[in-house]
Amino acid sequence: MRTIRPAWLIVVTVVLAVLGWVGTVLSSRASMALPVLPLSSLITMGLIVVVCWILGLKVRRWRDGKRDKELDPLLAARTVVLAQACAYAGAVLFGWHLGILLNQVPTISMRADLGIVWQLLAMMAGGLCMVATGVVVERFCKLPPDDTELGAEPKEKRETHGKEGYA
Structure with a gap:
């Protein structure tokens, strides 16, 4: 499994910012409301972040040597997947609402109520909290590299002769 690539998070954010801006333009042309998530969705985002932290700390505690109980490898794998999904979902939410905010910047001075700006x-x-949580929890799930004795040569990879090296 690959780690989260910060460049991909930036690409996702930029693409969704453009889509959010376009969505705002189209919705305003159709005299519709801004396509903003309600504030109640922050509760869901917060629950996802809390669950991700709880599972990540459990894996980190096991990784750091507190191995009273055996760690289920499936739980660790699911924690990594949750962390990555959390980071990418946060990038999507941040980018979408950034695009809407950028579209609304010229009209902010004309608004009597700045509630929508605070909501954005x-x-x-x-979204930023989700990205940060995803990146940090994914780091919790990484195993440290195997220690080799001083002076010991690392083992060479065996040749696969065109075949993939799967176990």
């Missing part, structure tokens, strides 16, 4: 900023902050 709250959703962007929630």
Whole structure:
């Protein structure tokens, strides 16, 4: 499994910012409301972050040597997948609401109520929390490299002669 690539998080954020901006333009042309998530979705985002942290800390505690109980490898794999999904979902939410905010910047001074701006900023902050949680929890699940004795030569990879090296 590959680790989270920060460049991909940035690409996802930029693409969704463009899509959010376009969605806002299209919805305003059709006289529809802004396509912003309600503030109640912050509760769901917070629950995802908390669950991700709890599972990540459990894996990290086992990795750091507190091995009272055996760690289920499936739990560890699911924790990594949850962390990656959390990071990418956070990038999507941050980018989407950033695009809407960028579209609304010229009209902010004309608004009597700045509630929508605060709502956009709250959703962007929630997205950033999800990205940070995903990246950190994924790091919790990495095993340290195997230690080799001083002076010992690392083992060479065996040749596969065109075949994939699966177990």
